[in-house]
Amino acid sequence: MRGREYTILIDKREKKPLVFPAALEILDPRALPTEQKAITVRLKTRAETLKTADYALADSPCNCYALSERSVIVETKRSIDEIAANCLSLSKRRNFVAQLTRMSESWRRPHLIVEGGLPTLSTTYPSSKVNPALALDALQRLCLEYGVTLIPIPGSTPAARRRTADYVARLLINGTIVHGR
Numbered sequence: 001m002r003g004r005e006y007t008i009l010i011d012k013r014e015k016k017p018l019v020f021p022a023a024l025e026i027l028d029p030r031a032l033p034t035e036q037k038a039i040t041v042r043l044k045t046r047a048e049t050l051k052t053a054d055y056a057l058a059d060s061p062c063n064c065y066a067l068s069e070r071s072v073i074v075e076t077k078r079s080i081d082e083i084a085a086n087c088l089s090l091s092k093r094r095n096f097v098a099q100l101t102r103m104s105e106s107w108r109r110p111h112l113i114v115e116g117g118l119p120t121l122s123t124t125y126p127s128s129k130v131n132p133a134l135a136l137d138a139l140q141r142l143c144l145e146y147g148v149t150l151i152p153i154p155g156s157t158p159a160a161r162r163r164t165a166d167y168v169a170r171l172l173i174n175g176t177i178v179h180g181r
Contacts, residue, residue: 116153116160
């Protein structure tokens with residue numbers, strides 16, 4: 001059956017890439033959701049230099065939902081200092097805005113996931129001079145301006161990162177299913 005295998009592209013520059021499961025049980029897109037019928041899809045990963053963001057789903061001949069115009073892309077951030085550097089520093093802000101622009105112009109549903117959730121958005125290191133509330137305001141404004149969905153994902157432990165990988169895989173696959181019909 002077609003559509004049972006997906007390849008997740010991981011940007012080669014990602015320092016701590018998520019580790020995706022080999023298989024994932026998802027809601028069967030050909031059945032009514034009320035039937036709660038599941039199918040198992042296989043996941044592969046491939047490291048590539050992505051022009052924008054950290055994770056995307058590869059177009060594949062075996063993916064019956066593949067689009068020439070991809071639907072979902074995911075960027076990740078892991079600390080308030082990283083967010084502040086991207087939003088509050090003039091030189092890095094230009095690059096970040098260019099990235100958000102590429103994401104929103106080339107993809108139907110760009111997402112930015114903050115690993116560690118709300119605590120990440122409000123905790124600074126003792127040596128940091130960042131005001132987390134101002135960095136969060138700047139990030140939210142940019143995401144709203146460029147149509148990028150901001151998702152704080154709780155936890156940054158190995159178990160939490162596995163849940164984040166599962167979430168990202170589902171987001172990429174479901175985005176392709178929804179927009180690929």
